[in-house]
Amino acid sequence: MPLISLAQNKIVLNTDLGETIINKHIYGHFSEHLGRCIYGGLYAGEENKLVPHINGMRTDVVEALKNLNIPNLRWPGGCFADTYHWKDGIGPKEQRPTIVNTWWGNVTEDNSFGSHEFMELCRQLSTEPYFSANVGSGTVQEMSEWVQYMNFSGKSPMSDLRAENGHEEPFKVKYWGIGNETWGCGGNMTAEYYADLYKRYATYVNTSWDSKEKLFRIASGASDDDYHWTEVMMRDIPHKMLEGIGVHHYSVIDWADKGSATDFDENMYFTTMSRAWDMERLVQGHSTIMDKYDPEKKVAMMVDEWGGWYNVEPGTNGGFLYQQNTMRDAMIAGMTLNIFNNHADRVRMANIAQVVNVLQAVILTDEERIILTPTYHVMEMYKIHQDAVQIPIYLKTEDYIFGDKKLPAISASASKDDDGKVHVSVVNIDMNKSHKINLDLRGENFKNVSGRILSAPSIQDHNTFDNPNKITPQKFSGAKLINNKIDVVVPPFSVLVLELN
Ligand code: AHR
Numbered sequence: 001m002p003l004i005s006l007a008q009n010k011i012v013l014n015t016d017l018g019e020t021i022i023n024k025h026i027y028g029h030f031s032e033h034l035g036r037c038i039y040g041g042l043y044a045g046e047e048n049k050l051v052p053h054i055n056g057m058r059t060d061v062v063e064a065l066k067n068l069n070i071p072n073l074r075w076p077g078g079c080f081a082d083t084y085h086w087k088d089g090i091g092p093k094e095q096r097p098t099i100v101n102t103w104w105g106n107v108t109e110d111n112s113f114g115s116h117e118f119m120e121l122c123r124q125l126s127t128e129p130y131f132s133a134n135v136g137s138g139t140v141q142e143m144s145e146w147v148q149y150m151n152f153s154g155k156s157p158m159s160d161l162r163a164e165n166g167h168e169e170p171f172k173v174k175y176w177g178i179g180n181e182t183w184g185c186g187g188n189m190t191a192e193y194y195a196d197l198y199k200r201y202a203t204y205v206n207t208s209w210d211s212k213e214k215l216f217r218i219a220s221g222a223s224d225d226d227y228h229w230t231e232v233m234m235r236d237i238p239h240k241m242l243e244g245i246g247v248h249h250y251s252v253i254d255w256a257d258k259g260s261a262t263d264f265d266e267n268m269y270f271t272t273m274s275r276a277w278d279m280e281r282l283v284q285g286h287s288t289i290m291d292k293y294d295p296e297k298k299v300a301m302m303v304d305e306w307g308g309w310y311n312v313e314p315g316t317n318g319g320f321l322y323q324q325n326t327m328r329d330a331m332i333a334g335m336t337l338n339i340f341n342n343h344a345d346r347v348r349m350a351n352i353a354q355v356v357n358v359l360q361a362v363i364l365t366d367e368e369r370i371i372l373t374p375t376y377h378v379m380e381m382y383k384i385h386q387d388a389v390q391i392p393i394y395l396k397t398e399d400y401i402f403g404d405k406k407l408p409a410i411s412a413s414a415s416k417d418d419d420g421k422v423h424v425s426v427v428n429i430d431m432n433k434s435h436k437i438n439l440d441l442r443g444e445n446f447k448n449v450s451g452r453i454l455s456a457p458s459i460q461d462h463n464t465f466d467n468p469n470k471i472t473p474q475k476f477s478g479a480k481l482i483n484n485k486i487d488v489v490v491p492p493f494s495v496l497v498l499e500l501n
Contacts, residue, residue, distance in 0.1 A: 016443030024386035032078035035320025041356035079185035082136030089114020105319025135179030191232035221246025300348035307360030325373035341413035388415035451476035455494035
């Protein structure tokens with residue numbers, strides 16, 4: 001039996017004071033031409049006889065992702081994006097050139113999955129595409145033509161080419177990233193140089209399908225706490241040219257040796273949790289700079305890459321970034337999404353890296369089999385927050401203590417949906433102790449409470465192809481509502497979502 005902390009953690013919700021919408025795009029995903037994310041993960045290929053598919057897209061993966069209501073999908077990278085020349089991926093497949101994926105394992109890329117295939121995937125998923133365009137090795141003209149190809153509704157060389165390739169109507173792609181990690185794999189630029197270059201791109205990337213629709217242009221953002229980067233973007237790029245700015249942060253123990261995804265001790269676990277908690281500090285730090293230049297919060301913060309990053313699974317290609325996913329990852333997901341929910345006034349999109357078979361994936365595949373990871377289940381439990389009204393939260397938490405170090409044990413966020421139901425998501429990252437929490441509900445009277453919990457006997461537990469349902473959310477009946485107050489005991493390393501009405 002785990003220890004139960006005697007001191008009380010406290011959550012106060014003023015359920016009538018919500019003003020900000022938790023943008024559903026915070027629950028976005030990322031798909032790169034990397035390892036088995038696209039090929040073998042999302043895309044089986046039109047000729048595949050082993051894996052059921054519709055127009056080449058894996059039916060099992062599409063169905064599972066639909067259940068998450070994924071709001072957007074970023075593509076084609078990542079680092080790959082700045083090597084990608086979009087015209088290689090259109091037209092008859094047998095005429096598409098083969099290239100080498102130099103960032104990820106030097107494998108052959110036959111371009112059989114290109115813009116039309118990606119749009120077909122988004123159609124099946126009912127999700128919004130987020131294109132990440134090539135700035136590092138591309139040109140302004142190349143990107144501007146891509147935007148025209150995808151979006152222009154009138155007659156032009158690019159819209160004619162699109163029609164020749166079977167799609168007369170514009171695809172209406174709203175979200176466009178102008179480069180990726182331009183401080184690193186996207187060109188090793190300084191912030192000042194990139195800000196100037198961004199303006200050239202943003203000037204010519206202007207083809208909307210409708211005069212009333214504005215494109216959403218996203219500047220390649222800072223890594224971690226590179227606040228200078230955000231400062232320069234916000235200072236030097238006129239805000240009429242900038243709808244969003246990225247931030248990337250991975251929870252990595254040590255870039256030189258990231259440790260195993262499944263075989264880790266408490267020291268490694270604590271370090272991962274500490275890196276995950278850094279997101280709170282980073283969001284606050286970048287927000288402070290953005291507030292200075294944009295107090296009305298018109299420019300969105302887009303955390304368009306986040307998640308846990310470990311060493312690849314033994315025996316797999318080092319360039320494929322394939323890793324297992326344990327309850328530790330469920331902790332990263334739960335607390336990170338709580339952070340984004342609580343900062344929804346500025347954070348308006350985020351993309352977990354990556355959707356299938358790469359880094360902190362929600363789905364892993366092995367030929368015709370798939371498993372849903374603990375991270376998947378957190379995303380599924382939290383989908384109720386999408387586009388709901390954020391409820392401001394007061395949280396008093398005890399510490400999770402490891403040796404002479406400590407972290408906040410509890411994280412939480414809350415929202416109210418269109419039907420007036422209130423949802424509270426709570427994460428206890430403490431590896432050793434259950435935490436008792438007193439929830440004080442103010443602003444209206446509640447009659448019912450129900451809940452679901454994701455927990456496991458061991459922090460290293462994970463789903464496998466032989467035991468795919470070892471970890472799934474369970475009904476939680478440990479919450480009793482008395483006079484608008486609830487006392488719950490949240491087990492070690494677990495995620496709890498309560499529903500109140
Ligand atoms: O997600 C894997 C890689 O991490 C991406 O390609 C890159 O943008 C980041 O460094």
